[in-house]
Amino acid sequence: MSTALTPRQPSGSRGLRVLVSGLASDAHTWNLVYLQVQLEEWGHEVVNLGACVPDELLVEECLRLAPDLVVISSVNGHGFHEGARVIGALRAHDILSRLPVVIGGKLGVHGPDERGRAEALAEAGFDGVFEDGVGMASFRSFLARLGAGVPS
Template sequence: MDLAEPVSDRRGLDIVVTSLASDAHTWNLVYLQLFLEELGHRVANLGACVPDDLLVAECARRRPDLVVISTVNGHGFHEAKRVIARLRARPELTATPVVVGGKLGIDGPGGLDRAAALTAAGFDGVFEDGGALAAFRSFLARLPVGVRS
């Protein structure tokens, strides 16, 4: 199956792609942006080292259909928990789907424990293992367009 098969039967999603405040990596963000755009979605890429306040403000302003947080520096688990609390504290963002993926810890994929903790903290999806891209694509296909309209 081609993971970048375009969306054909509906209008694409408005998606914010971002990293966390301590993560200076950019290739993961470029890859995600291109992948999502190939699928027919519109992407606002906030870039690397995004401060929590900026992420929350941009999401409140843009009201995206989805927020995708990508991290590869190994500190994602702890930072993601802090960021999702900030996003969910804003009434206009409580229903916005938010996912996180990449290298969330320095000890390798955290399995169900890390995913369960992040889901309990407020994430709608956690994509960390080897099949993450296919699982992420499946997640995208289930999202309704205009979640925040």
């Protein structure tokens, strides 16, 4: 029997437990550090898996840590293809089927929203898709919809 994860609802200053990760082929780290610092400044607990994270490790850590949110960041331009594979691996586990997962950054090599990438990733199972250049406002709005209480 599997139990679906339910995000913790923040009470007062208690934020979400957020797992931040890069994709298997992406060796960039500055984006992950930036996300970690920003989320911590907003009052969330962050576990940063770092760069070049194999799909299996991401799944294992999600099962082990039971985060409230997973944030996947891509800088190398392979976010669309790798993201589709990763969300499939996560959603294949009943216990992770309702876990909020977002992806952002450089998702392709030919510019923003090339051929409906954002819609395709949402249909694949991502709860939020934040293309490179969108800025943090959309991400903050997403966190607010989760009930994460992001300060202004």
